[in-house]
Amino acid sequence: MARIAVIGAGMGAMAAAARLAVAGHRVAVYERTETYGGVLRRRERDGFSFDTGPGLFTLPAVYRDLFVKTGREPLEECVDLVQVDPSSRHVFADGTRVSLPNASRAGVVAALGEALGPDAGRRWGDFLVRAREAWDRSRRPLLEEPLWPNWQVLAEREPYPAVPHKRLLRTRRAGTLAEVGSWELRDPRLVALLESHALAYGLDPRGTPASAAVLPYMEHAFGTWYVRGGMRELARAVYERCVARKVEFHFGAEVSGVLEEDGRVAGVELRDGTVGEADHVVAGVDPHRLELMTGHPLYGDGDVRPDPTERRPGRFTVLLALRGPRESGAAHRTVVHAPDRTAELDFLTARAGTPVRPTVTVLRPDDPALAPDAEHESVVLSATVPQGAQWDGGETGERFADLLVEAAEAAVPGLRGRVLWREVHTPGAFGEETGAGFGGIPAPALAAGRGRFLRPANTTPLPGLYRVGGWSHPGGGLPHAGMSGALVAGLIVEGPEFRGSQ
Template sequence: MARIAVIGAGLGAMAAAARLAVAGHRVTVYERSGTYGGSLGRHARDGFVFDTGPSLLHLPAVYRDLFVKTGKEPLERCVTLTQADPASRHLFADGTVVSLPNASRAGVTGALDGALGAGAGARWAGFLDRAGTAWDRSRRPLLEEPLPEDPGVLARDPYPAVRRRRVLRSPRQASTLAGIGAWELSDPRLAALLDGYALSYGLDPRRAPAAAALLPYMEQTFGSWYVAGGMRALADAVYERCLARRVEFVFGAEVVRTVEKDGRAAGVELADGTTAEAGHVVVGARPSPELAPGTAGHPDAAPARTPGRFVVMLSLRGARDAGAVHRTVVHTEDGPAEQDAVFGGRVAECPTVTVVRPDDPATRPDEAHEAVTLTATVAPHGPVDWTDPALRERYAGVLAARASRAVPGLGERILRTEIRTPAETEAETGAAGGSVPAPALAGASGGFLLPGNRTALPGLYLAGGWAHPGGGPAHAGMSGALVAGLVVEGDGFRGSR
C-alpha cells in the first residue's frame, strides 16, 4: 500500500488519516503547531477549562460512522455524549426570551408561540418544512459525494421559497436567508433567530443563499450534543483512534510545499528543507498555491477572508445557577449595523454574543466556581488590528456587558478574564486573518461552494474545513470520509451508500 502524507492535524485531516490507515496505507501527519485538533482547542488554567472553538456537536452520526469504520470501539465508548436541552435560549432586543428544546419540532413550535405570540411557531415550522425539502434535494451532492467536475447541480438553490404575488407586478420570492426572514417569517424576532444561525457560521444573511436554511434545519432536526469535558475531548478521541491505527504524527513540522514529480504529487517539503516522499498527499489546511498547486485557478481556491471569532473566557466565583442553560444567544439590537461591520472589516459595537455555560464538573475547579465562554463573530485580523491591547480589553468588556443579560451579576463574579481573537487563530492555525471556514452551500450559482476533495494534480487531495463540504466539525469529518474514499477507490468513488 502507499505512503500518504497528510498536512495538518485538524478533525478532517485526522478523519482521513484514520480511514486511510485502516485501508492499509502508511500515513504520516505533519502539523505546524505542537498539537492536534485544529479549531477544537482547549484552554485550561487553575482548574478552569474552556473550549476555544465550537461548544456543541451536530450530526454526531458522522463520527459514529468514523469510529465504526476504524475500530471495534464505537464513538460512545470513547466520549460521553449528552443532548443539550434546551438546545439554546434566545434573548431578543425587545426583551423577549425563548428557550428552544432539543430536536423537538412540536416543542419548538410551542415555545415560539408561547414567547412570541400565536402563529410564530407555525411560521417557523413552515420554514423548517421547506428547509427539509432543500435538505432532501441537496444532501447527497452537497455533503455525501465528492464535488463533481461540473458542480452545476449545486448551482441552483434547492430551497423552495414561497412565491408572493404583488399587485400588477410579477411574483417575488426570497433568494437569501435575510429575504426568508423578511418575506416568510414576518416577525423581526424570528428573522433575528435565523440571522443568528447564519452569523454563528460566519455567513452574511444578506448574501447567504436561501439554501443556508439547511443549517438551522440540521441543528433542530438532528439535535445538539455536548461532549463531556468539552469538544476538545472529541479531538482527543479521534487522535487516539489514529494512533491505534498506527498513524504517525510529526508536530512542529510546517509543510511549505507539495512536491511534484512526473505530473503528480510525490511528497512534501518541510520548512527545515527536508522532504518526505509520498504516493498521495492530503492537504488538511487552507489551500495555497504552494500546498495545493492543483487548485491554481480554481475560483474558490483562495476565497476572500471570512470572519473570525472573538472569544472571552471567564473564570467565575460562585456556583452555576440551577436554571442555567448550556447556550444562550444575546441578539443584537441592530442586525444591519452588526452585519455591515463584521463583513465590512470593522468592529461591531453591538455584537450578537453566544454565552456558553456547560454543566460539567470537568470545566471548573469545584462546585463553588463556574467557567463561562463568550463568543462573537467578528471581522478578521488585518482589517481590524486584534493585537491592539486597548481594543482587546475594551471589546471583552463589551461582550461581558451584553452577556450580563444572560448571567445576572456577571461582573461581580469575574475572577479572571482571558481573551482569544482572530490574531491568535491566525498565529496558531495559519488561516489568514484568523478566518473560520463556513459550511458549503448550494445555490448562488455555486458561489458558496469550496474546492473539491480531488484536485487537478493527480495524487493530491483536500480535506478539512477549507475543502468540500466546508467548515464545522461535522462537515470536516465528512470531508475526511470523502478523501479516504477517493484514495482507496479512485475517481470512480461516489460516496458511501
C-alpha cells in the same frame, strides 16, 4: 500499501488518516504546532478549562460512522456524548426570552408559539418543513458525494422552496436568507433566530442564499451535542483512534513544500529540509497556503476556485473564570441577539469601523471538569467579527470584550461582579493556532448563490494531491470536516470512480 502524507492534524485530516490506515496504507501526519485537533483547542488556567473553538456540534452520526469504520469501540465508548437540553436559549432585542428543546420540531414550535405568539410558532414550523425539503434536495451532493464535475448545477439551482411573495404587482420568491426572514417569517425575533445560524459562520444573510435554511434545520432535526470534559475530548478520541491504527504523528513539523516527480506528488518537504516521501498527499490547509506549497495553480478550467480577495470573518472569544456556582436551570447555550441588526451586519461586512454590540453566544456547560470546584464556573463568550479591525495589541479588543460581557449579563445573573479574571482570544490568535488566514471561519458549503458558497473539490489537477478540512468540499463545521475525511479516503482507496457512501 501506499505511503500517505497528511498535512495538518485537524479533524478532517485525522478522519482521513484513520480511514486510510484501516484500509492498509502507511500514514504519516505532519503538524506544524505541538498538538492535534485543529479548531478544537483547550485553554487551562487555575483549575478552569475552556473550549476556545466550537463548544457544541450537530450530526454526531458523522463521527459515529468514523469510529464504526475504524475499530471495535464505538464513539460512545470513547467519549461521554450528551444531548444539550434545552438546545439553546434566546434573548431577543426586545427582551423576549425563549428556550428551545433539543431535536424536537413540535417542541420548538410550541415554545416559540408560547413566547412569541401562535402565529410566530406556526410560521417557524412551516419554515422548518420547507427547510427539510431543501436539506433532502441538497444533502447528498453537498455532503456525501465528491463535488460534482458539473457543480454549476448546484450553483444555479436553489433547493429551498420559497413561498411566492407579492410585491408591487410582482410575484417573487426569496433568494436570500434575509428575504426568507422578511417575507416568510416576518417577526423580527424569528428573523434574528434564523439569521443567527448564518452569523455563526460569518455569513451576511443579506447575500447568503436561501439554501442556508438547512443550517437551523440540521440543529432542530439532529440535535445539539456536547462532549463532557469539553469538545477537545472529541479531538483526543479521534487522535487516539489514529494512533491505535498505527498512524504516525510528527508534531512541530511544518510542511513548506509539496514535492513532485513525473507530473504527480512524491512527498512533502519540511521547513527544516526533511523530506517525507509519499504516493499521496492529503492537505488540511487553506487553499492559498496549499498553492504556495506547490508553487503553481491548483485549479483547472471550470473548477470551483476560492476568491483570492476574500477575507473571512473571524471568531472573537472571551474566557471568563467566575466565582460562585452555576445556578439551577441555567442553559448550556444562550444567544443574546444584537440590539441593532442592520448596524451589526454593516459592521461585520465593512471590515473596519466602530465596533457595535454583536450577537453574543454564551456557553455555560454543566460540566464539573471545567472548573476547580462547585463554587466556580467556566464561561465562554463569542461573537463573529470582521477582518481588518485591530483586535490584537490595543484597546479595541478590550473594548469589544466589554461589549460581549455587557450583553452576556442577560444570560448570567450578576456576571460582572463574579469575574475573577478573563482572557481575550482574537481572530489573530485563532489563526496562529489553526493556520487559517487571519483566523477566518470556513462556512459549510451551500447550494445556489452562483457557486460563491461552494468549496474547492477534494481532488486537485496535481495527481495524488487531495484537499481535506473546512476549506475544501463540503466546507466548514465539525460534521463537514469529518465528511471531508471520509470523501478523501474514499477517493484514494476506490479511485476517481468513488461516488460517496451509499
